Amino acid sequence: MTDASGPQRIIIGCDHAAYQLKETLKTAMQAQGIPVTDVGTYSEASMDYPDTGKTVAEKVSSGEYERGILICGTGLGMSMVANKYPHVRAALCNDLFSATMSRRHNNANILVMGGRVIGDILALEILSTWLKTAFEAGRHQRRLDKFDSI
Numbered sequence: 001m002t003d004a005s006g007p008q009r010i011i012i013g014c015d016h017a018a019y020q021l022k023e024t025l026k027t028a029m030q031a032q033g034i035p036v037t038d039v040g041t042y043s044e045a046s047m048d049y050p051d052t053g054k055t056v057a058e059k060v061s062s063g064e065y066e067r068g069i070l071i072c073g074t075g076l077g078m079s080m081v082a083n084k085y086p087h088v089r090a091a092l093c094n095d096l097f098s099a100t101m102s103r104r105h106n107n108a109n110i111l112v113m114g115g116r117v118i119g120d121i122l123a124l125e126i127l128s129t130w131l132k133t134a135f136e137a138g139r140h141q142r143r144l145d146k147f148d149s150i
Contacts, residue, residue, distance in 0.1 A: 011065040013039045013052035017073035018115030020044075025069065025127055034131070037065070053081030060109050061085040068110040069127070075114035082110050087148060094118050099126045103133035105140045 010029060014022035019041060029036045039055045041047050049072045056068040060082075068090075070078035075092040082090035090110035091102035094117050102108035111130045113123055 008035070009065055010034060010036045010067055010069060011039060011056050011059050012036055012069040012071075013056045014041060014071040014115065015049035015052060015073070015078075016041055016044050016046050018071035018113075021113070021115040021120060021123055022069075022071055024120050025071075025123060028124055028127065049077045050081050053078045056110065057082040057085040057088050057090070061088050063087075066109065067131075070110055070112045071115050072112075073114060073116040075112045075117065079112045082112065089144075089147070093126055093130065094122075096125060096129050099130040100133050103130055104136050105143075107135040107140070107144055 012022060012026055022038070026036055026038055040052055053070055056070050059065045060068045068082075070082055070090065072078045075094065079090050079092045082088050088110055089106055089108045090112050091098065091106060091108035092112045092114070093099040093102055094114055099111070102111070108130070111127065113126060118126070
């Protein structure tokens, strides 16, 4: 297993539907001493989710950030945007099992959640699980190499 001590830096973004959840997650990470960069949105005013999704995905794709978090109403739109970028493995996780497996087997580097799908308590548990779960590598690395070559 690889080190599960958590990422060095996180970038987080959301749309208007998930603004409050983003603030909750950001506060929790800061309280744990996890450096987090917030790229918006900064209110509940309507905006276009691809703008924020693009910013987070580009910075993870380039390696500027090790991991990212994206949140929108359902998580579907942000997942679709993020997974268009090379070397991004964005996983929509609205339950703990998906969060665990996205890291163990898929080495997901962007966690996506649906702010209108899950509540704050579950979202905080998903975040904690995702941050602490290590990638198992081994046979899974071979599969990721194939994935990244697409």
